Amino acid sequence: MSLLDIQQLSVEFGAKGRGFRAVDSLDLQLNQGEVLGIVGESGSGKSVSMMAMMGLLAGQGRVNAQRLHFDGQDLLTISDRQRRKILGKDMAMIFQDPMTSLNPCFTVGYQLEEVxxxxxxxxxxxxxxxxLELLQMVEIPGAQSRLDSYPHQFSGGMAQRVMIAMAIACNPKLLIADEPTTALDVTIQAQIMELLVQLQQAHHMALILITHDLAVVAEVAQRVAVMYAGQVVEQGPVDRLFAAPSHPYTAALLQSVPEHSRGARRLHTLPGIVPGQHDRPAGCLLSPRCPKVQERCQIERPGLLAHEGTQVRCFFPLVAEEVA
Structure with a gap:
């Protein structure tokens, strides 16, 4: 049985019947100890889908799902009290900006002890x-004296280490890292990612890594899910998907990596923008931007189907010769 089983998760904001569907029919499964990367442009629904799964959108959006199970518990039917017992203990999340996640009025020691x-x-x-043990675990220098420090007395990288310490305090079964290195400089980013991987392996946690960095996903994750406009458009093993992507959007993401444009005058780009609330096409959501678009794509919306070792949301998936 999967540790996390999400089937047909949808999230809507705004007036019912006229709202904006930020996440559309999301299916994800995750096993204990597995690392899953979720990638896609800003606004593709990566963070919202995970916050909806955790129940952090109460009063803000409408969450529906066919199945939403974590460690054998139905997250759709549990009480708020039961959910509070899970969040922070068995399931934890590291957010993008540690300075807005830590309470500036209390010392980091107090906040760790509260958990x-x-x-x-x-x-x-x-x-x-x-x-103290947790601060030492995340390699904060002078951990004993830093327990009585306030968040503003930490650098961005050190504050993010405090957030990681808080997230792993109760040895969670699932850790969700939402762009954990976005606000940090490059050298600190590498240190934080190395620390996360070490902790994940040491505690055999399942890890969901939400990121724009395809290189990190290739190095760390076993599986990857590519999201576009609220939908998973392709998912599968990292090595298979990166070597021969089946969806045009996945191929475009990989081609936009600077190493793939070495020697070229310009980086490869995909024209257009992610469709918003009022400009969603009737057919495939990528059809206005897709270089492989055909008539069927413009009038019919594809489902997620098995294709050569991955699942792909495309009527005309790419073959190896086209990717090369």
Whole structure:
């Protein structure tokens, strides 16, 4: 049984019947200890889908799903009290900007201990000792003295390490990292990713990595899901999908990597923009931008079907000769 099983997840914002569908019929499965990369342009629904799964969109959007199970529990029917027991303990998330995730009014030691009190029942010296252990685990120098520091006294990279420490405090079964290195410089990005991978392997956590960085996905993940305009357009094993993408959008993403344009005057780009609320095409959502578009694509919307080792949402998937 999968640790995480998502079937036909949809998220809508705005007035019912006239709203904007930010996530459309998302299917994802994840096993214990597996690393899944989710990639796509900004606005493709990567972060929203994970926040919806965790129940963090209450009162903001309408979430529907055919199945939404985590570790044998139905996330669609559990009570708010049961959900609070899961979030932060068995399922944790690292957000993009640590400075907006940490409370500026409390020391990092207090915030770490709060998690430990809530989910593990640790108090006093035991909570303090575990908080110190967590800061040491994420390699914060002078961890003992930094327990009494406030978030503004940390650099961006160190604050992100605090957020990672908070996320792994209760040894979660699933860790979701949402662009965890976006606000950091390049050298710190590499350190944070290395730390995440080490912790994931040491604790055998399942990891969902939401990122724009295809190189990181190729190095870290076993499987990858490519999202476009709220839909998964292709998913499968990293080596298979990167070597021979079946969807034109996946191929365009890979061609936009600078290494693929070495010697060219300009980087490869895909013309146009992701369709918004009022300009969604009737057929395939990529059809206005797709170089392989045909008449059927403009009038009919494709489903996600098996194709040569991956799942692809395309009537006319690419073959190896076209990719090359």
């Amino acid at each position: 430990l009190r809530e989910h593990m029942g640790l108090r006093g010296a035991a909570a303090r000792a575990r908080a």
